[in-house]
Amino acid sequence: MKLTTILAGAAMALGLSAMSAGAQDYPNKPVNYIIPFNAGGESDIAARLQQPVFEKLTGQSMVVQYLEGAGGAQAWSQLNGMEGDGYTIMGTNLPHIIMQPMAQDVGYATEDLTNVYFFHYTPDAIIVPADSQFKTLEDLVTYAKENPGLVTFSGSGTNSANHVAKETFDRLAGVATTYIPFSGTSPATTAVLGNQVQAGFSYTTAALNQGDAVRVLAVAADERVPSFPDVPTFKELGYDMSGGAYRGVAVPNSTPEDVRQQVSDLIGKINADPEFIQKMKDGGFVVIDVPYGEMEAFMAERKAEYEETAKQMGIAKN
């Protein structure tokens, strides 16, 4: 009995040290982390929060680079041409990588991208100016029902997460509203603050920056978001809507299986760091864990959902 315990313990210790030795192999030099958007955006901020934890865990540096253009398509269409050794990783975003190839030829297909981890999402949120006539989501829905097309929503981009959220909301609430695309979250938020539009589809992260200047009517998360304890979720209000912009990490498709797993494990470790989680929460991000092993199921589920909305938007190619 005693002997077996000792043996088992020894075996476990051996196994652990072997595992940690394996983990120490990777990374043994700086990792390039390519963000397919401009510096300063939410993808960048999330990467910047990962950066110090990565360096603390591995002792190697993480170099954040930007390869923006065509709403991310510029970078994603080049990913598989890069070296698949685990030292080049790239941020990926949902719904972008599903919606873009669906709508037009952007130089990559959704299946071309090897996602190894989705680590957080920023829930969709409806924001209105603090002095808006809409005190609750119910006010807005009633008004929109009485005045079809009159309610204007600002949002970032066409066929984007905001656009998808607005269309989904229209469908669930049975209303018709007008979507006004802007070139980014900042100008879209400015339009709400300046009463240029009546409301905006935005994210919890952007709403948080505005403090008392905006009122958040609802957030598309499963549970209430810690930074907005008083704001109801869409589900509470009877609209089955949960999601937003998901952000993950992908590797070139030439990356071997074991390296894919190592990258996934590392991102998972960063995601488990208490300080990282706290900073993400403070920023309005919702940390999620979709490791490499669960990727296929997760993507299939997301794809089915976006396809339905895409049909309604009339953008599906075939």
Next chain:
Amino acid sequence: MDKLVYLAEALTPMNLVLAFVGVVAGIVIGALPGLSATMAVAVLVPFTFTMDPASGLIVLGAIYTGAIYGGSYSAILVNTPGTPSAIATTFDGFPMAKRGDGALAVSLATLASVTGGLVGALLLMFLAPPLAQVALAFGPPEYFWLAVFGLTLISALSVGNLLKGLIGACLGLLLSMVGIAVIGADVRFTMGSQVLLGGINIVAGLIGLYCIPVLIDLVATRDPHLRVAAESGGFRLKEAFAITMKEKVNLIRSSLIGTIVGILPGAGGSVASLVSYSEARRSSKHPERYGTGEPGGIIATESANNATVGGGFIPTLVLGIPGTPPDAVILGALLVQGIRIGPTLFTTQGSIVYTFIFGLIIGTLIMLPVGLLIGRYAYKSIVAIPKSALVPTIAFMTVVGSFAIHNNLNDVAVMLGLGIVGWLLNRNGYAPSPIVLGLVLGQIAEQGFVQSYLIGNAQGNVLGMFFGRPISMAIVAFAALTLFYPLIASAIGARRARKSHADITVESRDGQP
């Protein structure tokens, strides 16, 4: 002056060194076409994480302000704006350098940049919360008209050949539409190529259209590239100072325009310098001299683009909405540092904010001696370098610069392609500036127009959207004034001439016995 407490905090030796290093690094990066202020700030953000927040902000602010100023060197000395903010500086800067007044032009740019930077920073310190409201008053129609206002400058730039100027601008507008449209996501003019999906990058277009034709001409002609000034000694600082004092109305007006345009997210330094150039030219007694080496032109553009630095921080710090792309990076850095942006920032985090603003002012002041020294060295060396060494060096820099935008060879190909097109057009009398104006302003105009139309359509009042808003109408009035000013001026001139002729007749008749 409770704020003065923070001056002492900004003045620690460490912060002074950081501001100095930041300004020098910024100037060098800004002077190299293709290396932008945004890139400089983004690359250095991780290093600031280990500093305390105020010092980190000071070094980022110093790099930013130095880069915007540094863009004027290459604009003046080699006719290629180092950053998009310096586009309008080429109009008068290069003609001055060509006739041997390069040192004077650099000194003027330095004085104007320092003044503009100070005005922007002081407004940030004292009037930030009320001024932030300007950003909110500007909706899609205002952006549309602002871009149209910028485009009216083409009439001013193409004196004697308005048709070619307009054709160039249309080409620029078409170029701005290449790629996936922000609104509607239509794929336009990509000719089936993935390379053009992301559109034509403004910096790549800038380098190609300005730099390549200059390089080809340098190789094709025997003339020296710059005439050495007759009395090449000194900064000609006294002369520059005297000119600046004479242009003080222009200087202050341009600094204010720069601050206001800086507050508008999505406009930025290029629009600010174009608008203030346009205004300086319109209100000048000698508008015909603009574009041929008029010091007032440099003063207008350089004070305006440096004022956007302070102006851009106003919505960034007050509303959490970045006024310019480098502000977006700095905002991200602040969030990572755990600083909550928003209306309460000035009261709750006053020590960081005011230490930073004083740091920005100190950085701007350091720019005066540092800028003059670097500028003089740059001028002297550019004049002294033989053409056979200068041309390959610049050619190398154009490739590196356009590659550095996205670490991508696509931009280099776009740059070279546009450069060759630009050279052919140049030989046929089409100047690069109208094309670049179209490229820069096309997106702002298009987005503003479509958004206004969509909102107007939803409200059933499209015409009211475009013509029923006071700020819009004021911008329209300025645009019309700029566009038709030459006609109005000549009409007034003709009437005066007639009148004086009549007077003479009357007098001569009276004179008759």
